[in-house]
Amino acid sequence: MGGRPVEPPLTKLILDSSYFGGETWHASWAPTERELGYMPKITALMVDGDRDDPYANTSRRGADAVGRAGDAFAAELGGVAAIERGTAPAGATELGRVWSPTVAQLIDKSLVVSDNTVAEMLARQVAITVGTGNTFEAIDPAVRQALETYGIARGGIRVVDGSGLSPDNAVPPAYLTRLFAKVEAREGSLGVIRDGLPVAGQRGSLSYADRFAGENAVADGSVFAKTGWIDTGYTLAGIIHAQDGTTLTFAISALGDVSQITADAKVAIDTLATGFYRCGDELSNE
Incomplete structure (x- = not known):
């Protein structure tokens, strides 16, 4: 048979x-x-x-x-x-294939729970796609090349990894606020980032019990931002839909040795962001 x-x-x-x-x-x-x-x-x-x-x-x-x-x-x-x-020989038979989540889904995961691994993989994929290489050294020129399409002057920027864990990264706050204005406007493909941002009191790393608590809870649902933390700094940057209807972009950094005062740094940053929320157009016109 x-x-x-x-x-x-x-x-x-x-x-x-x-x-x-x-x-x-x-x-x-x-x-x-x-x-x-x-x-x-x-x-x-x-x-x-x-x-x-x-x-x-x-x-x-x-x-x-x-x-x-x-x-x-x-x-x-x-x-x-x-x-x-080793390496796969040319012409090797493919025995199976598994598709990853989409890039949009991976961006969402990297943002909402601060998944450093996914962020690092995405940066490496950007470098491979634009042709600068497949190593850490390839990330900075690749990111610069990708950001050029959004028309923001990129002086002073240094991006040595995808996760932001390196203290050698350098991105001026003013660059971030201009970039987040384009994220809010969903320019190009930036709407994917807008949709993936943590939301105060509602989603991701800004919904944890130690974020936007107490009096700062007034800003719940109105702050859309990415958290960041290493031993030498604690940061928050993103978009605020202010109390009076004004849309603001912001970037806050607490720099220095924050390894022992993380809770205090987070509360201070949230309080400042809540102040932006309360001020709205009054702040933007100063």
């Missing part, structure tokens, strides 16, 4: 992470970012952001993302006797 030919069992895995190049950890990142669960080593092959707990946004990351990905594949396939690292 005829039938489908029997496929030989898979006995060896070759792990190819060559889509990204260069270092897997930026020299300026604090090692604690991996230990506390905010960032893995950046490779083109990893599973669940290399989290110890794949169901948690914040979970300790491993020391060998590629190796752990290989172990996960081997466990699912069964019968794998050898795992090696």
